[in-house]
Amino acid sequence: MGIYLNPGNEEFKRIIKSNYIDKTGLISIINSKIGTKKNLVCVSRPxxxxxxxxxxxxxxxxxxTCExxxxxxxxGIAELDDRLSYLNEFNVIYLDITSFISDRTSKGDSINSVVNDIQDAVIKDVSDIVEVNPQDSFTNILLKYVEQSGKKIIFIIDEWDAIIREAKDNNEVQTAYLNLLRSLFKNGNFTSRAVAVAYMTGILPIKKDGTESAVSDFDEFTIINPGKFAEYTGFNADDIRTVCQQNETGxxxxxxxxxxDGYSFDGVNPIYNPYSVMQAIEMGRLESYWRKTTAAETLFTYINMDFKGLQEDIARLISGEQLHVDINNFNNxxxxxxxxxxxxxxxIHLGYLAYDNDTQMVRIPNKEVRTEFDSLLKNESKSKLADLVKRSDNLFQATLNLQGDMVAKVIDNIRCSEYAPTFYNNEQALRYVIKFAYICCVDSYQKVEELPSGKGIADVVYLPKKGSNLPAMVVELKWNKTEEAAIQQIKxxxxxxxxxxxxxxxxxxxVNYDxxxxxxxxxxxxxxxxxxLGT
Known part of the structure; x- marks a missing residue:
């Protein structure tokens, strides 16, 4: 048993001693790949x-090497396959790519040699079993090991894309790493002879080389299209019921x-963030555990990029809308x-947005992620939406103070900003502006549009969220009429x-626009x- 070669089962033993939710059915999918041409799998998720x-x-x-x-x-795997096919039958090479990067950065070193570090670490484990010729290539050393042991290798590579993310400005390191993957999994002299299965996980799909995958023989199952892996992407409704039954937290x-919740895939809906669910159960408290992860990416870095229409789209998402997104040109x-x-x-790949394959629309998935967007709005030094938020705060305070003239003035300003529709020609366009005007209310109100009530349909209703002392708001919009007529219609x-x-x-x-x-x-x-109610 080594560190990277055949690491054993001790980590899984630790996992199942906690509140483990059974996802062993995934093993049956991997078993079905063994001995086929579809034995290279990359699963990406946040x-x-x-x-x-x-x-x-x-x-x-x-x-x-273990039992x-x-x-x-x-x-569940025992129910799906009572013979437990392929149980403890292969050599395993397990690589957590982030650990190699951390070893380098913790010493203050660059990650330029991280690809060599990966190969050296595996060779060191192999050299305890077979004689290694320093002149041999990495793949020849592994092939010699396979031939001597009589067992092919299952490669399990966790956070495969860490180098792509951490060395984003270092093409030399990225190229060396992709070449390593190609030498293992796109090598006619090695792959079929030595690899039983390769299972890679990461946040991003495999980086593109032009329009094609840089390691093209992998079948990819992403957060956008997880296919048969959808059930194992997060917690489903049955898992959540089990969690609540097993833990008396209230x-x-x-x-x-x-x-x-908020993520959904073909045939599996809903999908919950498993880490945050278990943290909430462990701590007995509902809050955002997202920001407490070690995520290197920060939301504001990306949403503050200078692309035409991006700020407007972010504002629309925060205000509760869904947007169409073309996912096809992303370079991974x-x-x-x-x-x-x-x-x-x-x-979407980072988990900040949920994508619907049928409609090709995105939305902010749940309250946890929304708090990350909300905190962005409140941090004016980080957000390009700061001006809009400041105007919205002024408008909301004026609304609470019954200052109609001030509210109208702020709406006029927002109407002239980038957040207004190009064609401002009807009541629908006015409603569009109102969404942005009250964007500061997203964390304290639930916004409902065209809500049937009484003898008609209310244009926009803002309902205070639980625990709030704020008043409810019923907003009626008019076009070329009067604001008094809008109030009278409400009544x-x-x-x-x-x-x-x-x-x-x-x-x-x-509100009326003349x-x-x-x-x-x-x-x-x-x-x-x-x-x-008495009128």
Missing amino acids: RRFGKSYAAQMLCAYYDC SKELFAKY ITVDELKEWY DVETFNSKDDVLTLL DKKYPTILQDYVGDILLVG ESVKEHACVIERIARQCI
Whole structure:
């Protein structure tokens, strides 16, 4: 048993001693790849979505130097395959690429030699078993080991893309690393003779070389299209029910859904962030655990990039909209961006956005991730949206103070900004501007558009979130009419009846745009809930 060659099953033993959710069914997928031309697999998903747990599980299952039958006998793989095919039948080489980078950076060294470090580390383990000729190539040394042991190798490479991300400006290191992967997995003299399966995990899909994958023989299963690996990408609804049943924390399924759900794939919906769910259960507290990870990427770095329309799209997402994104031109790295769609595609792979394959639309997936966007809005020094947020804060305070003239003035300013639609010609365009105008409210209100109520449909309703002392807001919009007519419609149509379960005051906000003078006007009334329901 070595460090990188045949590392054993001790890590998986530690994993299953905690609140382990059974994902051993993944093994059956990998088993089906052995002995086929489809034995090279790359699974990419965001940080903290169980990549390393899966890698350690596969090590324990396939490593021929340990006995793991009892470890897997009580889990799903034993039901899917009562013979536990291929159990402890292969040599395993397990590489956590981040560990090699950390070893270098912790010493203050550059990562220029990290590819050599990887090869040297494996050769050192192999040299304890076979005689190594220093003149032999890395693949020849491994091939000699396979021939002597009589067992092929299962390669498990965790965080395969760490070098692509960490050496984003170092083409020499990236090229050397990709060449290493090609020598192992695109080598007619080695791959078929020595590799039983290669299973790579990472945040990003395999980097493109032009329009093709740089290591082209891999089948890729991404967060955008996980295929048969969708069930093992995160926690599903059954997993969440199991978690809540096993742990008496008082945290409910609905609360976990609001905070950590939002990702969905073909046939598997919903998908929860497993790390954050287990942290919430462990700590007994619902909050964002995303920011407590060791993520090197920071959200503001990407959303502050200078691509036409990006800031508007980010603002639309924060205001609760969904957007169409073209994912096809993304180069699968963190350096090469040619459009706002490339930036948004990266945010999908990082887990900041959820993507729907059917509609090709993205959205902010859940409350946890939304808090990251909200914190960005509050940090004016980091956000290019700071001006919009400042205007929105002023507008909201003016709304609370019933200062209709001030509200109209701020809406006029936002109308003239980059966040307004190109064609400002109807009530729908006005509604579009209002979404941006109240963007500062995203963390304290739930916004509902065109909500049926009373005798009609309310244009926009802002419902205070649980625990808030803020008043509710019913916003009615008019085009070439009057702001007073908007307020009167709220009352005549009894829109506030939708708030019958809400205890607190209600702000009635009437907004009108007059095309003849190209100005907005606003009037605001604050009415106690019992009064409006009694009219």
